[in-house]
Amino acid sequence: MGLFQSKVVRPKELHRLTYVIVGAGAFGASTALYIIRKYPSAKIYLIDRTSLPYEGAASWDWNKVIRADYTTIRYMQLALEALEQWREDPLYKSFYHQSGLAWEARSLWGGIHADASYQDVCQVFYNQSSGWAEATKALHEVIKTAVAEGVEYVKADVKKVLFDENGSVTGVCTDKGESFLASHTILATGAMTANILADSAPKRPEIQLGGRMVAAAICSAMVNLSEEDAKYFRQGPVFVNDLDHVIGGSLPPNSDNQLKVYRDQSFKNTIFHEASGQEISVPPSKPSYGQWDLTPGMKNELLSSFEGIFGEKSRDWELVNYRICWDAVTPTQDPIICEHPHAKNLFLVTGGSFHGYKFLPIIGKYAVAMMEGTLDPELTKIWAWDRENEGEAHEGMFPTREMADV
Ligand SMILES: Cc1cc2nc3c(=O)[nH]c(=O)nc-3n(C[C@H](O)[C@H](O)[C@H](O)COP(=O)(O)OP(=O)(O)OC[C@H]3O[C@@H](n4cnc5c(N)ncnc54)[C@H](O)[C@@H]3O)c2cc1C
Numbered sequence: 001m002g003l004f005q006s007k008v009v010r011p012k013e014l015h016r017l018t019y020v021i022v023g024a025g026a027f028g029a030s031t032a033l034y035i036i037r038k039y040p041s042a043k044i045y046l047i048d049r050t051s052l053p054y055e056g057a058a059s060w061d062w063n064k065v066i067r068a069d070y071t072t073i074r075y076m077q078l079a080l081e082a083l084e085q086w087r088e089d090p091l092y093k094s095f096y097h098q099s100g101l102a103w104e105a106r107s108l109w110g111g112i113h114a115d116a117s118y119q120d121v122c123q124v125f126y127n128q129s130s131g132w133a134e135a136t137k138a139l140h141e142v143i144k145t146a147v148a149e150g151v152e153y154v155k156a157d158v159k160k161v162l163f164d165e166n167g168s169v170t171g172v173c174t175d176k177g178e179s180f181l182a183s184h185t186i187l188a189t190g191a192m193t194a195n196i197l198a199d200s201a202p203k204r205p206e207i208q209l210g211g212r213m214v215a216a217a218i219c220s221a222m223v224n225l226s227e228e229d230a231k232y233f234r235q236g237p238v239f240v241n242d243l244d245h246v247i248g249g250s251l252p253p254n255s256d257n258q259l260k261v262y263r264d265q266s267f268k269n270t271i272f273h274e275a276s277g278q279e280i281s282v283p284p285s286k287p288s289y290g291q292w293d294l295t296p297g298m299k300n301e302l303l304s305s306f307e308g309i310f311g312e313k314s315r316d317w318e319l320v321n322y323r324i325c326w327d328a329v330t331p332t333q334d335p336i337i338c339e340h341p342h343a344k345n346l347f348l349v350t351g352g353s354f355h356g357y358k359f360l361p362i363i364g365k366y367a368v369a370m371m372e373g374t375l376d377p378e379l380t381k382i383w384a385w386d387r388e389n390e391g392e393a394h395e396g397m398f399p400t401r402e403m404a405d406v
């Protein structure tokens with residue numbers, strides 16, 4: 001049960017903790033699992049558009065980099081905590097591959113060497129304890145585990161957040177007109193977050209995200225390697241290269257012998273949102289955000305990343321699985337994990353900023369702490385709705401150009 005028409009909402013029906021989590025990507029799924037484990041009798045709805053992980057989600061992917069090398073101690077600690085679970089927890093470890101990670105040195109230490117040229121001298125940082133994870137598979141396993149432990153998964157497209165007469169949030173309403181009521185409503189909606197807030201309260205500027213977080217995308221592609229080549233490249237690490245023309249990284253071949261390269265140069269897609277009279281960036285409103293349709297310009301940029309990482313050899317490679325991947329990015333690349341300051345009972349757990357997937361095993365724990373008011377004060381500050389701009393957690397990923405121009 002649990003489907004009510006919004007007309008018949010009566011608060012006394014909410015006799016127990018009820019959570020609605022919109023979005024079953026890494027952030028939403030992890031949050032669902034931590035809530036059910038902490039409150040086994042809570043009613044938890046985890047809502048997303050498809051019954052399998054949504055293909056357009058940032059968390060949907062063949063593989064993602066799992067690393068603990070960050071320029072701030074706080075993120076190193078968080079990533080180390082996550083890495084331990086990737087290595088040891090039976091839920092995660094079969095999806096984790098410890099290939100090692102090599103990092104072209106300019107991107108380390110807060111970019112203090114950013115102006116040095118590494119064209120000739122290649123100074124490389126290597127950490128053998130990092131690697132990559134099979135992203136969709138691990139996410140799907142977390143969702144299945146959450147459901148087995150009592151979470152109700154609902155396949156629906158959420159249209160709006162619902163407010164009561166005093167501006168507190170009471171749940172959400174889907175495009176089919178069903179309402180899900182809850183004491184806690186959590187938006188883990190990634191790149192769609194600005195859009196859903198704008199649709200929910202178009203006339204209330206204080207509800208809108210503004211520049212706090214924008215939908216942005218980066219591109220990736222793969223190459224099908226021969227058995228022989230795959231064997232050779234499989235010995236290699238994850239490789240990250242921040243030189244201007246390369247700015248990307250590669251992941252070693254997966255079990256299908258496909259080697260992936262992504263390009264860390266983002267773009268946004270700004271539209272005019274009629275009802276709220278503001279400009280926001282949103283993924284294209286096409287199935288799967290039109291993620292398989294890359295322009296020649298996007299493909300060329302990827303080619304130069306492939307070439308910058310693999311040189312001559314990559315010129316003969318026929319690339320497959322070209323993809324545009326949308327995420328929610330904040331100016332400091334810190335996520336937003338907080339209660340909305342102008343909408344009681346509405347919580348945001350999003351803003352992965354192109355580095356959030358690795359936190360799948362732990363991010364829900366921090367979301368629960370945030371809702372209970374026990375989140376570490378330092379994290380409360382950097383993950384707040386309004387925060388000071390103090391450097392970047394994952395430098396250079398905020399979009400400065402439009403999709404239409406790439
Ligand atoms: C190309 C690329 C490479 C990346 N590489 C890495 C990496 O190597 N390592 C790493 O750690 N991170 C990486 N990231 C970042 C990481 O993927 C994201 O930060 C993380 O997956 C975000 O998870 P999420 O749950 O916030 O969002 P998502 O995974 O996007 O999930 C949001 C979900 O919300 C759902 N949703 C939205 N609106 C609605 C609605 N109205 N109704 C119902 N459902 C809705 C969507 O369908 C979606 O499933 C990369 C990102 C990209 C794009």
Ligand SMILES: *[C@@H]1O[C@H](CO)[C@@H](O)[C@H](O)[C@H]1NC(C)=O
Pocket residue numbers: 068069080083127128129130
């Ligand atoms: C490599 O990563 C591990 C975590 O997996 C970390 O403990 C270690 O300090 C890192 N090594 C270096 C040289 O930074």
Ligand SMILES: *[C@@H]1O[C@H](CO)[C@@H](O)[C@H](O)[C@H]1NC(C)=O
Pocket residue numbers: 164165166
């Ligand atoms: C809104 O606030 C008023 C005044 O505090 C209160 O009487 C009323 O019950 C509130 N409404 C809801 C739906 O909580």
Ligand SMILES: *[C@@H]1O[C@H](CO)[C@@H](O)[C@H](O)[C@H]1NC(C)=O
Pocket residue numbers: 224256258320
């Ligand atoms: C690439 O490999 C995948 C997975 O093995 C396969 O499905 C696909 O058909 C291949 N594509 C090409 C162009 O060889």
